[in-house]
Amino acid sequence: VQYQAGNNAAMATLFAWYGKQYGEVGGQHVDVSIFETQMASINGRLGSLVQYQYNGGLSKRTQPGSRGYPMGHYKCKDGYVQVNGGGVRGWPLTVKMLGLQSLENDPRFAPPDGQLNPESKEEFERTIWEPWLMERTANQVMEECQKYEIFAVAVSTVDQVMNNNPQFDFRGFFVDVDHPQAGRLRYPGAPIYNNNGWWQPLKPAPLLGEHNQAILEARPSTREKDASQGHWINDPERPPSTSTNTGFPPQDGNIKPKLPLEGIRIIDVTLYFAGPYATMFLGDLGAEVIRVEPRHFIPTGGRGSSAFPTKEAEEKAASSQYPNRDPGERPWNRVAGRNDYLRNKYSITSDMSSPEGKEVFRKLAESSDVLVVNLVPG
Numbered sequence: 463v464q465y466q467a468g469n470n471a472a473m474a475t476l477f478a479w480y481g482k483q484y485g486e487v488g489g490q491h492v493d494v495s496i497f498e499t500q501m502a503s504i505n506g507r508l509g510s511l512v513q514y515q516y517n518g519g520l521s522k523r524t525q526p527g528s529r530g531y532p533m534g535h536y537k538c539k540d541g542y543v544q545v546n547g548g549g550v551r552g553w554p555l556t557v558k559m560l561g562l563q564s565l566e567n568d569p570r571f572a573p574p575d576g577q578l579n580p581e582s583k584e585e586f587e588r589t590i591w592e593p594w595l596m597e598r599t600a601n602q603v604m605e606e607c608q609k610y611e612i613f614a615v616a617v618s619t620v621d622q623v624m625n626n627n628p629q630f631d632f633r634g635f636f637v638d639v640d641h642p643q644a645g646r647l648r649y650p651g652a653p654i655y656n657n658n659g660w661w662q663p664l665k666p667a668p669l670l671g672e673h674n675q676a677i678l679e680a681r682p683s684t685r686e687k688d689a690s691q692g693h694w695i696n697d698p699e700r701p702p703s704t705s706t707n708t709g710f711p712p713q714d715g716n717i718k719p720k721l722p723l724e725g726i727r728i729i730d731v732t733l734y735f736a737g738p739y740a741t742m743f744l745g746d747l748g749a750e751v752i753r754v755e756p757r758h759f760i761p762t763g764g765r766g767s768s769a770f771p772t773k774e775a776e777e778k779a780a781s782s783q784y785p786n787r788d789p790g791e792r793p794w795n796r797v798a799g800r801n802d803y804l805r806n807k808y809s810i811t812s813d814m815s816s817p818e819g820k821e822v823f824r825k826l827a828e829s830s831d832v833l834v835v836n837l838v839p840g
Contacts (some may be wrong), residue, residue, distance in 0.1 A: 466503055467496040477747050481722025504739040504803060509783075513798040516785040530577040532556060532588060533534040535617065538595040542617040543603045548577055551762050552612060559610040560594060565627035565802075624648060650777040721748025729754060730807060733763035737836035738803045744834075745806030752830070753804065754823065757811035 471494040481487030491723075502508050510521040530548025547556040550573045557565045565571055566585060570582045595603060598723065600616035607614035630636060637651040642665075650659035730741040730753040738753075746750040760766060766783065776787040783798040790796050810826075813819040827833065 463496065463500060467499045470499045471715065472495055473743065476573065477554045477722045481720075485720065485722045485724065487722050488722050495677050502673060504735045509799040512802040513781070513783055516796075516798050517782055517787050519781050519787075521781055530573065531583045531590050531777050536587075536592065536595050536696055538600050539598045541619075543595070543600050544615050544617055545603070545607060546613040547607065549573060550577075550767065555610045555612050559612065560590065560604060562590070634761055637664050639664050639666050642669065692822060723747040723749035726750065727752065727830040728834060729826060729830050731833070731835045731837065733761055733805075733837065735763075737834060738800075741807065742803040742805060749832075751807040753807045753809045754814075754826070755811050756813065758813060760794060765800045766797035768792075 471492070474494060477493050478487075478490040482489055489701050500507060506521065513519055513521065529549075530552060532545050533548040533552075534541055535544050546552060547559075550684065553571070553573055554566050557563055568576070569755060570576050570579070571586055571641045587620050598606070600618075602790065604614045604616045616622075623630070633655050636648045638646055639649050640646045649664055651664060654661055726744075726749045728741060728744055728749050728751045730738070730751050732738050732753075741751050743755070755764065766789050770788040771784070771793055774785055776782040776789060779787075784790070784793065788796075792801075812822050814823060
């Protein structure tokens with residue numbers, strides 16, 4: 463909670479500065495509510511609030527695998543893994559990886575009904591999945607799943623994260639820092655990887671009062687004279703300021719306040735949560751965000767389920783993402799879990815695999831300022 467609020471406060475501070483420096487927004491008073499940052503959090507709260515307004519439904523915790531299997535945390539040869547290999551998308555990939563394509567359409571396991579059957583889940587995991595896992599290490603399971611585009615990750619201990627993590631090592635995430643009291647230790651470094659090196663190496667935490675003299679000697683003297691009024695800044699006889707600039711926008715309902723990112727065009731080619739959530743904030747702050755989406759299929763992490771939902775199924779479900787539990791003729795426009803973070807965006811559709819689609823995208827890129835992508839390369 464505190465971390466999320468702190469990230470929002472840092473973002474607000476940066477954009478307040480940017481708007482004043484480059485957007486002619488003026489000085490800003492930034493007030494961050496911890497409660498409000500949580501209500502707008504992407505980790506379920508934002509979508510749940512929109513869902514409640516759609517149909518009055520209250521989201522509930524569900525058992526792992528309640529929407530398909532294999533899904534959840536599993537024990538393997540040397541530890542644990544987290545796998546999301548079930549459902550309409552994951553099941554065909556899982557059986558292909560296992561070399562058991564004959565099970566893809568087996569009514570015991572196949573979606574939709576087989577993937578929701580707890581008895582079928584227990585049978586598959588006990589007789590097929592868990593024996594397969596116990597023959598492989600966590601890293602082997604992760605690498606094998608990734609070959610077949612199945613979401614999976616090894617569950618690491620703290621020691622493994624710090625001392626045996628090839629991805630962090632490749633990115634140079636951890637850095638060694640010398641501290642005059644604590645000594646030389648490894649610290650988490652830059653959360654942003656860039657090729658220009660503008661994220662500075664870490665400096666050790668300062669000792670209490672370490673920089674008193676340097677800071678005090680560098681600051682302007684408080685006895686500096688105010689040239690415009692002819693008084694010293696700390697002079698008790700200095701008259702009060704007559705400036706009318708309060709730093710707040712005019713209190714006129716007919717005047718739309720200027721936003722810091724107005725005039726910036728951003729191409730949004732993102733899925734799931736992190737990418738669309740990032741561009742949501744950019745749109746909130748005035749950027750023109752153009753979301754490029756496929757028209758001929760619903761990608762994983764896109765606008766709802768790839769399987770066309772029915773009103774009957776939604777009425778029986780524990781919870782529903784659709785207004786009045788009715789997907790309608792175009793459910794991709796009605797799903798709460800996407801409409802929450804697609805606000806303040808434009809949408810265009812394009813088949814990026816076709817020559818025409820690629821040409822349209824190139825033309826759009828030529829007239830844009832920023833491209834945001836979180837898709838897997840290839």
